[in-house]
Amino acid sequence: MLGKPLTLIIPERYHEYMQGGLERVVSTGVFDLGGISFEFTGLRKSGEEFPAEMSFATWKSRHEVFFSCIVRDISERKRADKALQQEKEFTRTIIETADVIIIALDLEDKVILFNRKAEEVTGYCRDEVLGKELLKTIPMRMDREAFAKMTQEITSGAAVSPYHQFITTKSGEEKIIFTRGTQLKDTEGRVIGVLETGVDVTEQRSMETKLLQAEKLRDLGELAGGVAHDFNNVLAAILGRAQLLRMHLEEFAGSERRKAYHELKQGLEVIERAAADGAETVRRIQEFARIRPDDKDAVAVDINKVVAQALDLTRGRWKDEAELKGIYFTIVKQLSDVPPILGSPAELREVLTNLINNSLDAMPGGGTIRVETFKEHTHVCLRLTDTGSGMPPHVVERIFDPFFTTKGPQSTGLGMSVSYGIITRHQGTITVESKDGSGTVFVIRFPLKEIEKVSQEEPPQAVKKTETETAAILIIDDEEDVRELLRDILTMHGHEVAAARDGRQGLEILASRAFDMVFTDLGMPGMSGWEVATEVKKIAPEVAVALITGWGINLDKDDMEKSSVNHILNKPFTVDDILRLVREALTLKKMKE
Ligand SMILES: Nc1ncnc2c1ncn2[C@@H]1O[C@H](COP(=O)(O)OP(=O)(O)OP(=O)(O)O)[C@@H](O)[C@H]1O
Ligand SMILES: [Mg+2]
Known part of the structure; x- marks a missing residue:
């Protein structure tokens, strides 16, 4: 190579360019070949x-x-450069075509990357957000402080779980983004910001809501169907009997009145029973629909005591009646010394009673019921086993569905669904294991809780009787039947009664004379029962107000104290319910005096 022209190592097509360049250097002495080194x-x-x-x-x-030159083969460097270029292009393509929102923020929460999907979802183009604080450009439900705290946690390496971010797009629409933040690092591994990757779940969320709604409607339809069915039975009995009685009364006269009286009594008994059954169905539906746990009313409950009480309540079925029919049941109790749980004794008794009744139904020829209580890790457990008919899988599957029954029209099919609701409200679980023909096992588990602070006593069930006294009572109800029924019940028991058909009329009467108590309906045209109560208290604060409602309202102590209402009377009520309320009102009044 020495002594040979330089063009030897240059492809021929560049010779002229090279030659020209060299000649210029030689003639001018100025080196202008594009730098000291060139490729x-x-x-x-x-x-x-x-x-x-x-x-x-x-x-x-x-x-x-003179000039000397060093020639280097830079194929390797070129290859590496190209690979790097290619990789950059790959990354760019991935970021730009990905169907996820990718946003990178620096340590001051300023946007340093905003991909196409982010533009598409937010409606902002990158020029509008790059270099700016994200929250200042795109409004979010999260405030600046919380956002800064979160990004700080991410950059410091804390595990921040993915979360739902509510953003407002440029066009003012609210969107829900499910997003996850990770540390953004430079080539040396230093944290330089946060990388947020998210998906737009707005559509999915609204679909879920719609589905849930549809599911609710379906459940409601099922519920309504069941209610309608049960009520038709109850109403048929009431209506039929009432018509019959009227006909009899018209028929019988004079000497036959004694017979008529007997029929009347029998018929009334059927009506009473049918109405009570109807009320029971409504109570169970309300029980089933009640979601809010009445934590304030919860007490420490000894589950063993509940077992004993439920067995007592059902004794008629598994002992007395059964033995009369020559059927024998064995009850095995294996109760361990378990800690109390927090809840409602009455509700838990209902669960146990439902389970025992089902087991008895499943053993028409007799058998064994075994009840065990035990502690398991952090739970108090109850296991109930029977040797009854068991259930095929398709029954097991539907056992907690409201109105599901295999027992025909005389059963409501609410026992297990009500029980399920009660157990869930107590934060417990229930499992069932059963095979067709080989008995059933239920296991209920309740979480162990700190319950020292809670009262250990069951609340008193009934109010003590005071000596019979006469009370002055005002009834406000727009429904004549209910109003007259109340009037009859109260006057029959010696109370003085005035009645009004709406709130306005009631308040006028109240202003004209003194009363001990007001019974007011909740839903009335013009003025609601709540409003009536408030007005009553303004005129006469010492008067007790009882609100009559068909809505199954259960107010806890605090809510009651806040309202002007002293008592709630759920429809349908019994004569005893009314008289108890009057007694309570009189006692309270006396205590205050
Ligand atoms: N221990 C059991 N053995 C066999 N089948 C049972 C048992 N417990 C429940 N079942 C089945 O589950 C169904 C639903 O029970 P659930 O207590 O909800 O309603 P029901 O007993 O039919 O009616 P209700 O309790 O309202 O009078 C029953 O009809 C029955 O088929
Ligand atoms: Mg049942």
Whole structure:
């Protein structure tokens, strides 16, 4: 190579350019070949071309210009450069075409990357957000402080779980983004910000809500169907009997009145029973629909005591009646000394009673019921086993559905669903295991709780009787039947009664004379029962107000104290319910005096 022209290692097509350049250097003495070093295409002896770099050094003597050059093969460097370029392009393509929102923030929460999906979802283009604080550009439900705290947690390496972020798009729409933040690091591994990757779940959320709604409606339909069915039975009995009685009364006269009296009594008994059954169905539906746990009323409950009480309540079925029919049941109790749980004794008794009744139904020829209580880790458990008919899988599957029954029209099919609701409200679980023909096992588990602070006593069930006293009572109800029924009940028991058909009329009467108590209906045209109560208290604060309602309202102590209502009377009520309320009102009044 020495002594040969430089063009030997340059492909022929560049010779002219090279030559021209060299000549210019020689003639002007100015080196202008594009820098001290430059890249060019080299030529190997084999004829193969390769990327090369040439570095020059020139010097001049008086008449001549010399230059030396170093030629380097830079194929390797070129390959690495290309690979890097390719990788960058890949990343860019991934970020830009990904169907996820990708936003990178620096340590001051300023946006340094905002991909196409982010633009699409938010409606903002990157020029509007890059370099700005994200929250200042795109409004979110999270405030700045909380957002900054979260990004700080992410950058410091804390595990922040993905969360739902509610953002407002440029067009003012609210969208829900399910997003996850991770640390953003530079090549040296230093944390330089946060990378948020998120998906728009707005549509999915609204679909879920719709589905839930549809499911609710279906359940409601099922519920309504069941209620209608049961009520038709009850109403048929009431209506039929009432008509019959009227006909009899018209028929019988004079000497036959005694017979008529007997029939009347029998008929009334059926009506009473049917109405009570109807009321019971409503109570169970209300029980089933009640979601809010009445924590304030919860007490420490000894589950063993509940077992004993439920067995007592059902004794008629598994002992007395059964033995009369020559059927024998064995009750095995294996009760361990378990800690009390927090809840409502009455509700838990209902669960146990439902389970025992079902087991008895499943053993028409007699059998064994075993009740065990035990502690298991952090739970108090109750296991109830019977040797009854058991259930095929398709029954097991539907056992907790409201109105599901295999027992025909005389059963409501609410026992297990009500029980399920009660257990869930007590934060417990219930499992069932059963095979067709080989008995059933239920296991109920309640979480162990700190219950020292809670009262250990069951609340008193009934109010003590005070000596019979006469009370002055005002009835306000727009429904004549209810109003007259109340009037009859109260006057029959010696109370003085005035009645009004709406709130306005009631308040007028109240202003004209003194009363001990007001019974007011809740839903009335003009003024609601709550409003009547408030007005009554303004006129006469010492008067007790009882609100009559068909809505199954259960107010806890605090809510009651806040309202002007002293008592709630749920429809349908019994004579005893009314008289108890009057007694309570009189006792309270006396205590205050
Ligand atoms: N221990 C059991 N053995 C066999 N089948 C049972 C048992 N417990 C429940 N079942 C089945 O589950 C169904 C639903 O029970 P659930 O207590 O909800 O309603 P029901 O007993 O039919 O009616 P209700 O309790 O309202 O009078 C029953 O009809 C019965 O088929
Ligand atoms: Mg049942």
